[in-house]
Amino acid sequence: MDNQKIQTITLIPGDGIGPEVTNAVIRVLEATGVRFAWESFTVGADAFAQHGEYLPKELSHSIERTKVVLKGPVATPVGGGFRSVNVALRQQFELYANLRPVKNLPGVPTKYPDVDLIIVRENTEGSYIGREKEIAPGVVEAIKLVTEKASTRIARFAFEYARTHHRKKIDAIHKANIMKLSDGLFLDCARKVSQKFPTIAYGEKIIDNACMQLVLNPQQFDILLTENLYGDILSDLCAGLIGGLGLVPSANLGTEIAIFEAVHGSAPDIAGRNIANPTGLLQSAILMLWHIDEPIAAQRVQKALEYVYRQGKALTQDMAGSYGTMQFADAIIAAM
Template sequence: MQYKITLIPGDGIGPEVTNAAVKVIEAAGVNVEWDIVNAGAGVIEEAGTPLPEAVLESIRNNKIALKGPLTTPVGSGFRSVNVALRKEFDLYANVRPTKTFAGVENKFENIDLIIVRENTEDLYAGVEHMVGKDAAESIKIITREGSTRVVRYAFELARKQGRKKVTAVHKANIMKCSDGLFLECCRQVATEYPDIEFDDSIVDAMCMRLVQYPENYDVMVLPNLYGDIVSDLCAGLVGGMGMAPGANIGKDVAVFEPVHGSAPDIAGQNISNPLSTILSGVMMLRHLDEHEKADNIQTAVEAVLAEGKDVTPDLKGTASTDEMAEAIINKLK
């Protein structure tokens, strides 16, 4: 079967890591026609926007995309291409697995958890304004519909993957209306899944527990802001952002992307860790029910990491981005 998939190379190191992922996916035997479209800071001068209509049209047609990191202006200008894509296609669930790999230096073993982050509401809805000259106000939006569907997604994911527990993370002790509603929705949905254990935790306490006993957690579901912060914390537990894949899932469209940024300071040097993008590609293949090919890539990645020879500088190696991708391809062969 041939797939037509939108490919957005991205800014900074984006083209390097997406190129590596494309090579690995093709080497695994997946038949893909890549529909390459450009977005981000690099196209603003030519297109007048970081998110040209051609990008949106490609994703609408193909329903699935693999994208590199995009640069978001700080403080002013276009708010975020990533946020715009999530709103345009109602990509309501942001999924970020966190897993320890043999050969990657970290302080923990046996971490294998998934962050499911609500992706369209909360403070990231971007409803904010100035109050006079000296105060700014942001509105935290939590809805029953938005909370219920992302919590149900988390439970369905847990059931599909044979996981045992879902933990809701919140600050309902302080934000009794907004986070209180999120927690209420979690508790209601949990009653529909008696086969899966459910508990909840206040977000600050969860951050402490994650750096003490991360192996105790399985699937966590969080509102948008907490999910963003806690998923980055979890990436730090297993080797950094280069090890952190991600997916944005909607009803009809899915966009897969590395969690890390565009790292313009090392762009063009061919030293970026491509694993976050490659593992995002693995998630994409599982979404397409190409489980055998996804497993083969995962196994090849694990073998390269365990050997520790052909890895990039952030993993204490000397390999280039291309060399690490080639080592994974050789394991596939």
């Protein structure tokens, strides 16, 4: 045991319910037997109050060193204040691929059984580059940036992921009927990459039709390949199919660095009450375990999580249960 590798992870607990769900997830991870060393940092408003900057330089140095981050929810001001910490981290570390698996948990009642799809979202450009300016009083212009390099890179990621994980079909989501140059370039890159993967079916859907089809019959989809804004919207829509943002994982992946995060909000109204559901961040941590080559631990946590949900006796209040955040974590550990 003394010779077991120590996994050093950069930790961003976040704010609101972030520290609670993060502590619960850490408790589960450390019960797997994997040895962790955590380098913990605050970001956003808390970091600015302490250090005068929203993303401390020490955090960046830690990420460059560990290459892996586990991140709780962080609030972003609406219509002003500092920019999104999530977007800033993705751009700073070139985390070009957002991976969002969406799959039903056993025992969670939904209108859509047997949902099992993956959203692969381009993470660095599109409408999220933050280039806006007021060109006249009451008139604001926003730039949408699409490049051949980024579009080809995310398409290749999606097809390689499909091949590795035995997925059968990829649908590229677009609005090229209106945005003929920008979305047209995205589609052109996806088509060229698809030709190199003849065993994987390839299709295309206009974004508004894709939304309708997801509501009518989500089982028809396997992997959705999207630009940044479309992927952000579809990710939340798809989370709703299986019970909400509190249940789905997310990974932001680059060439060297990966951030695994909760995608739900910081819910300050329930912070400190030990009632938050840590499932979303725990599912992201399972993706992290696979990423750091701890497959046995990943499988143990996944099976224990599914067992607890299948039994339905140790769930948090949002799942019609009575367990607190830490009690739920302890139930996962007991199931392991």
